[in-house]
Structure formats: C-alpha cells, structure tokens
Amino acid sequence: MAYWLFKSEPSVWSWDDQVAKGAQGEEWDGVRNYQARNFMREMKLGDQGFFYHSQKDKEIVGIVEVCALAHPDSTTDDERWECVDIKAVEPLARAITLDEIKQDEALAEMVLVKNSRLSVQPVRDAEWSRIVSLSKS
DNA sequence: GCCAACGTTGGC
DNA sequence: GCCAACGTTGGC
Numbered sequence: 227m228a229y230w231l232f233k234s235e236p237s238v239w240s241w242d243d244q245v246a247k248g249a250q251g252e253e254w255d256g257v258r259n260y261q262a263r264n265f266m267r268e269m270k271l272g273d274q275g276f277f278y279h280s281q282k283d284k285e286i287v288g289i290v291e292v293c294a295l296a297h298p299d300s301t302t303d304d305e306r307w308e309c310v311d312i313k314a315v316e317p318l319a320r321a322i323t324l325d326e327i328k329q330d331e332a333l334a335e336m337v338l339v340k341n342s343r344l345s346v347q348p349v350r351d352a353e354w355s356r357i358v359s360l361s362k363s
Numbered sequence: 364g365c366c367a368a369c370g371t372t373g374g375c
Numbered sequence: 376g377c378c379a380a381c382g383t384t385g386g387c
Binding site: 233235258280281284324342343345 | 383384385386
C-alpha cells in the first residue's frame with residue numbers, strides 16, 4: 227500500500243469539510259497540475275494519505291483513504307484532468323506542523339519540504355510512520 | 364502583502 | 376523546440 231499527502235487551503239476545503247462527507251468521501255477535484263494528476267492515477271483503493279492544511283495552519287491534521295480510483299474531474303470538461311475520491315479516516319491525535327517536519331532530520335527530504343507547491347504528493351513509508359508516531363507523542 | 368519557485372502558455 | 380512572459384501557489 228502506498229502513502230500520499232493531500233494539500234488543501236482550509237478556507238476552500240478543510241479537514242472538517244472532509245469529515246462531514248463521511249464514508250462516502252468526496253472527489254479531490256480542482257487539481258490542474260500534471261505531476262499531481264499522475265500521482266492520483268497511481269493511487270489504489272485503500273491507499274492512505276495525510277490531509278494537510280496549507281497557508282495559515284501549515285500542518286498535517288488527519289488521515290484519509292482513497293475510496294475511488296482516478297476518474298474525470300467533474301469540475302471541468304477538459305478531459306485531461308482526473309481525480310480520485312478520498313474519505314476521512316481519523317484525525318491525528320496531535321497536528322504535526324510544517325515547522326516540526328522541517329526540524330526533524332528523518333523528515334527533511336519530504337516532498338512537502340522540497341517542493342512546497344505540489345498539492346498531491348507521495349510519502350515514503352518511513353516518513354509516514356515517523357509522522358504517525360510523532361502525532362502520538 | 365510580498366516574493367521566490369515553479370508550471371504553463373504562446374510567439375518566434 | 377526554445378524561451379520570455381505570465382499566472383499561481385504557498386511560505387514567510
């Protein structure tokens with residue numbers, strides 16, 4: 227199983243919005259970036275991802291799961307753009323801030339740090355477990 | 364609010 | 376196919 231990270235500006239689409247959608251989930255639409263789209267095409271059902279609040283908060287707040295494979299983005303007629311559906315799994319016991327990630331050696335190579343503008347990105351297994359354990363500390 | 368980084372567009 | 380111009384994102 228692969229791990230990912232989904233970035234969202236909370237005033238547009240927040241963790242609470244995601245949770246409100248429940249088990250049905252919601253499509254991760256609006257992505258207009260080829261790299262991000264390609265990652266979504268690679269996603270499989272059951273893959274998990276971090277839900278990250280950009281801009282004001284800059285922290286990972288919860289865990290989501292892919293519940294529909296890549297399909298055309300309903301917010302555009304442009305057939306180039308596809309997206310997956312994701313549903314909220316659980317909030318992190320404690321949000322992990324970008325600051326904290328940057329200060330952790332084991333996380334210094336994260337795409338989040340290296341390429342801050344990419345809105346959908348892969349997370350390595352070691353990074354995933356490190357962040358999960360940090361959130362429980 | 365600024366600006367660096369990056370991606371996309373379009374003229375040549 | 377190159378690259379300058381432009382637009383957008385997101386950290387600061």
